[in-house]
Amino acid sequence: MSNIYADRLAALRGLMRSRGWDAVVLTGSDPHGSEYPAARWKQVQWLTGFGGEAGDVVVTGDHAGLWTDSRYFVEAGRVLPGTGFELHKTRIPGAVPIPQWLAEKADEGPFVVAVDGLCQSVASVNEMLSAGGEDFRVLDVPDMLDSLWYDRPSVPSGTVITLGEEMTGESREDKILWLRGCIAEKGCDAILLSALDDIAWLLNVRGADIPYNPLVVSWLLVSLDEVVWYVGKGEPDADTADSFAELEADGITIMPYDEAALDLAQHQGEGISCLWVDPSSLNYHLSSALGQSLLKAPSPVPLRRACKNDTELEAMREVHLEDGLAMERFLFWLERRLEYGEPVSERDAADMLGMLRARIPGYRGDSFETISAYGEGAALPHYVTPEDDAPVLEQRGLYLCDSGGQYLYGTTDITRTIPLGECSRLEKEDYTLVLKGHIALARAVFPKGTAGCHLDVLAREPLWNAKRNFGHGTGHGVGTFLCVHEGPQDIRQNTNPQPILPGMVTSDEPGIYREGLHGVRHESLLLCKELGTNEFGTWLGFEVLTLCHIDTSIVVKELLSGDEIAWLNAYNRRVYETLSKRLDGEVTAWLEDKCRPL
């Protein structure tokens, strides 16, 4: 019985033998360290069939392994049998990371590891080199799969659009001026932006190269007197040509994407003696091509981008109102369909929500793949709703929907869990305890300088008190018509020292997951705001951007404090008052009922 992935593995091993490579390492990332790569760079998926977001592959003459974390153990167990690949679990006790695994393999003499340097971070190669011994070599073979992967997609070249100052609140000229200040302050001549969201934000451009993320695959060089965008990929369409013309009129040079390495090296020869690069998104191949005169330091863009300006915040408020209307229409539709006894599958529900969002002016697609999960499906935090034969919703238990939209004027991300009928005591308790955590973070008051990792426990404490917990972070940064996951801040049990600052938009999404039973998650986006200054410092808190009621029908009231009940009632009242004037009479009446004080 032949398996297409086993065939591909055999072909790769043939290539390895002919080239004299002892091992090949491939990652699931792209040349820009993106969280979601375009199809061209789904090399791990092509080779193994594994489609999880985190997965690296090592192939030697006698072993083929896929390294991934607990989120994807089930998926890996499903797809790997027959491929010749074995699962290596990461982030568990006793896990052997790739560099150490390779070093052990290489124990007996000269050992050559081929990597696709375009999709490998500088840091990851350095880890391999320092774990390996004297005879351990890493060979950079960019696009090594090209000779095997005949129909490999090309570098994407989706339409590029520009956003005006009325949407971004700051012109690209002003942003470039600010960045040049940063460059000068660092004592450098230029910076190379390699993270795609850094580039999109700075140039006020958006693209369609990567699903769910409105980014343009490119590099950007900003020196004290020049801006070069390495982006051209053949003949641009009309809209893209307009965008390029607008940027050229602003003094920005457009160069082919493929010529970046060569042109950057030439710039270095002609006067750029210190080039600032961000090692977290610069790949090994380009780093090697750029040689020694690099200042490796985090890009200054993420922090500035994360602190949204007033124009962006007004747009974010507006987009959350529109998105909230779609959510309420969706929840109304769902309840009615079930009441009328009409079958609704998880997929039907996701499609209806997508359709309602698509009607919103400025809609550009979803911000990630909608998680529409009923009952035990919701117990998987990273559940993928099947395209076909998706489970059908019944009039009991909990339904969880985690979704978001990309709009010209902002990005949303919301999770609501709703009862579809009778719920167990455990479902009600879990629902209420997660809600307590959600409210605690949303209500938090904290001094300026507080990091997200120091706030995280607020969302967990009500669960911890009942000896319950959840295995993911509580909050991630969200862009404005940019990535739904963005840094530099987050709220989780890590040691990220980045303070939560005014203007930052961060999710608040505690949950609980019980295998084979149910899952609960409550998620809204929080805007950090100043609350004034006194002798103890400057105080910050949150405004909830997300506008969609939280169901109170299965709340265990005695588990909530008076303050928590007051917060919940005030939130639902605000949702009703803000949305009701824009909804049909029938939906308004339904929402009024949903928002009745507890």
Next chain:
Amino acid sequence: MSNIYADRLAALRGLMRSRGWDAVVLTGSDPHGSEYPAARWKQVQWLTGFGGEAGDVVVTGDHAGLWTDSRYFVEAGRVLPGTGFELHKTRIPGAVPIPQWLAEKADEGPFVVAVDGLCQSVASVNEMLSAGGEDFRVLDVPDMLDSLWYDRPSVPSGTVITLGEEMTGESREDKILWLRGCIAEKGCDAILLSALDDIAWLLNVRGADIPYNPLVVSWLLVSLDEVVWYVGKGEPDADTADSFAELEADGITIMPYDEAALDLAQHQGEGISCLWVDPSSLNYHLSSALGQSLLKAPSPVPLRRACKNDTELEAMREVHLEDGLAMERFLFWLERRLEYGEPVSERDAADMLGMLRARIPGYRGDSFETISAYGEGAALPHYVTPEDDAPVLEQRGLYLCDSGGQYLYGTTDITRTIPLGECSRLEKEDYTLVLKGHIALARAVFPKGTAGCHLDVLAREPLWNAKRNFGHGTGHGVGTFLCVHEGPQDIRQNTNPQPILPGMVTSDEPGIYREGLHGVRHESLLLCKELGTNEFGTWLGFEVLTLCHIDTSIVVKELLSGDEIAWLNAYNRRVYETLSKRLDGEVTAWLEDKCRPL
């Protein structure tokens, strides 16, 4: 008008000129990186008169500066005028650290900085070297002040005692065996312990070389087949001689303290090819003498020491009962004295408490200098109670007492704040909000793996909600008849990833400080314990070791939740039930009243 410190500064500058040094750097630490140094190493105090626990000095031809943090700005401002030293504030925005300050000074050519390498960490010298330019040199001049400081105390040689297994729960043989396992695991031949509490714990010895800390100034080499203790300092007294004989009988070689560098170098020549050292406590002088074949990594001792064994925990419970009896007798005495209208100063109170502790069997001294602070004095978290003319307590407002004892079988640290009469609304609110934070941390339930930095906010949230805060950590580790401040865990707004683990003893001491008005702090010691395992992980919580009632008379009851009131009543009931049988009738009756449920 002559100032003794100005004279000393002039003498030091004379030495600098004769030796050709451009700058001198001196620290307030000892050759072991101790928090509290013995008198011999109070070089900064000798030179400047400044006695704060954190202070470094830089002297050049035209400038003399003392670098210290906000805890000591007031003290520095009081003692420095007339000495020739200027205050350099650290940990404030715009602060210039010593390495950068020196680098700027050295801008114009060759520059020689003399340091006392014995009292300078390797890390601090490296920071100077990397900030300075090509012509910047650091010269190691051990004990450089010797030629000026005629009556400088010698290396301390207090009596050394040993503790039996019935007190420590583990013999030194077993501890050495365990340490040898760690050495082998690291692929080393030997470890050099340089932190004094590491050595005292491993050898089951205690000393009297440093005030408040029962440590022996020494180094300890543990190789796979040898243990050498560099400790002898001339003729030992009878008890010390007994201790040395006991250790020698256990196969431990006793060598003179001063010969450590020479003997270690000889060991390196004779087969120790990889010596494990801890850079956080190894000084620059010794590190230089030991040359290159060093593995620099944290010592494994602190984590093992922090997780107390059952024998130690039983002893800690016992010592807290005795200490609690002294505290209750003290508070009773104080209240009666004030009722009878007899004057009590902060100093009188501290002395009485010290006297009551001294009666406890096994008492070996206080674990730190008692902070006995009334009214606005308590607004300084690091208040030093004056020896003479200390403020007199009045029958109104708040009195704060932070104190602890060293006993043969354990160490205590407790703070109670009590009303002496009428209190303002603000005092009552502050008292209650700090108590809420104290209770929240004490009641915390958390999964194994949680770091102290992730729990810290629990103790702050009630204050933050009222836009109040405190500027110190919430908790520090506490030893068993060892240092009252010990690592590796703590509970504060840092990014220390060390989890709080079963057997660890950590303080819980939120506070609030209002300049010119009052201060509040509630501190008990918490023992981390397992609470069982379920599908979500292993759960941990705390047992309060400290046994002394918390005054409820000024609690603002409506600020406490039902759970908080229940916790407070249960704690006070436990204090009463545990202590009352050991107290006099009059004190028992008084305590019963104090412990009445709120």
